[in-house]
Amino acid sequence: MPDANIRIPAEARDRLAEIAAAEGLSLRAYLARMADTLLTPAERAERAERTRAVLREWNGYDPSPGEQDALDAELDRRLAQADAA
DSSP, X not given: OOOOOXXXXXXXXXXXXXXXXXXXXXHHHHHHXXXXXXXXXXXXXXXHHHHHHHHHHXXXXXXXXXXXXXXXXHHHHHHHHHHHO
């Protein structure tokens, strides 16, 4: 596999190299492993849709977009309330 050059700030490179070394990896191996384990936006959307399908089949959970917005707002409210406590 051919290598690629990626330009990032030196501070970011040094931080990633330190994290990689702590895990016993080279920076190259660490970045390759990271690329293999992270999901692309399309993969995340596909996984979310599969999860929604499983929930619909399992327990009928299928909120409308408006219901989902209300649930998200309620969660945000509760998190803010917990954070203030």
